[in-house]
Amino acid sequence: MYIANRFTDYELLCAGGGEKLERWNDIILQRPDPQAIWPKPANSDVWTEPHAIYIRSESGGGHWKKRRPIPSTWRVGYPLSNHPLEFIIEPTGFKHTGLFPEQSVNWDYCADRIRSAVIAGRKPRILNLFAYTGGATLACAAAGAAEVVHVDASKGMITRAKENIHASSLDQAYVRFIAEDCNRFVERELRRNRTYDGIIMDPPAYGRGPSGELWRLEDALYELVEKCVALLSDQALFFILNSYTTGLSSAVMQDILRLTVKPKHGGKVVSADLGIPASKMDIILPCGSVARWSNGESIGKH
Numbered sequence: 001m002y003i004a005n006r007f008t009d010y011e012l013l014c015a016g017g018g019e020k021l022e023r024w025n026d027i028i029l030q031r032p033d034p035q036a037i038w039p040k041p042a043n044s045d046v047w048t049e050p051h052a053i054y055i056r057s058e059s060g061g062g063h064w065k066k067r068r069p070i071p072s073t074w075r076v077g078y079p080l081s082n083h084p085l086e087f088i089i090e091p092t093g094f095k096h097t098g099l100f101p102e103q104s105v106n107w108d109y110c111a112d113r114i115r116s117a118v119i120a121g122r123k124p125r126i127l128n129l130f131a132y133t134g135g136a137t138l139a140c141a142a143a144g145a146a147e148v149v150h151v152d153a154s155k156g157m158i159t160r161a162k163e164n165i166h167a168s169s170l171d172q173a174y175v176r177f178i179a180e181d182c183n184r185f186v187e188r189e190l191r192r193n194r195t196y197d198g199i200i201m202d203p204p205a206y207g208r209g210p211s212g213e214l215w216r217l218e219d220a221l222y223e224l225v226e227k228c229v230a231l232l233s234d235q236a237l238f239f240i241l242n243s244y245t246t247g248l249s250s251a252v253m254q255d256i257l258r259l260t261v262k263p264k265h266g267g268k269v270v271s272a273d274l275g276i277p278a279s280k281m282d283i284i285l286p287c288g289s290v291a292r293w294s295n296g297e298s299i300g301k302h
């Protein structure tokens, strides 16, 4: 398991009863987590009073019930080596906050590989698909990528990613923001013969295609990965395939990369679940999984 344990501004306090309690800087939020199927700890020293609780609505979605005043947005930092990152946190109607802390293990991994390539005189170009608020984009830019292309269909997410770039003092980095369907963008890049030295992909379980059609990740993933592999340069450094879909094990994603990237580029593929350790109980909460292809050079510590 890849364990996200390098945050100081963020902490998973405890989980149980289908919910988790997390500290986002000095604000404590309680929200649903389907993995936390054991009973909620009864001790009030463990399950402390949150500032806000996400309440699901029976008609879908939900809202945050505030117990104490909280700002509409605030910041959480991440100690990426060589360049600390800053993220704007905002509790949303979909229970998200604008940051997936477990992804920090992938940020460290990308940053290590990019930094080593830059030290070796290379100028890596990175493609971040389903890029959300830009966690991986920031990490790649901070590590010295010559260009990061950030693609997300949501204009609101692109705006937040730009704000996070600014908050992290990365305004000088060369980042291109593209508000578009990932599949359509990838097909366009193939027609232009563009290549990338690293690709990161974190698709949702269900998505909308270019014509608004609904697709299931299980049905669409292999073909999308195949197309992306055709965008990898001959000197590619990594391909990261992340998933929050419980139906897709890390081993399946590892197999997809074995079947698509390895025949063309060699290298090695590994995979694991992602997890966050709780500080007030003895658990590591699983938070999706990742498969990583790398060109085989052993680099960095992550």
Ligand SMILES: C[S@@+](CC[C@H](N)C(=O)[O-])C[C@H]1O[C@@H](n2cnc3c(N)ncnc32)[C@H](O)[C@@H]1O
Binding pocket: 098, 099, 100, 103, 130, 131, 132, 133, 134, 135, 136, 151, 152, 153, 154, 157, 180, 181, 182, 183, 202, 203, 204, 206, 207, 208, 209, 244
């Ligand atoms: C699970 S989030 C990614 C989380 C991100 N990796 C992180 O660590 O912060 C999925 C993102 O995919 C975007 N998305 C969903 N369907 C899309 C599509 N067809 N094309 C482009 N982006 C899409 C959503 O707007 C959302 O921002």
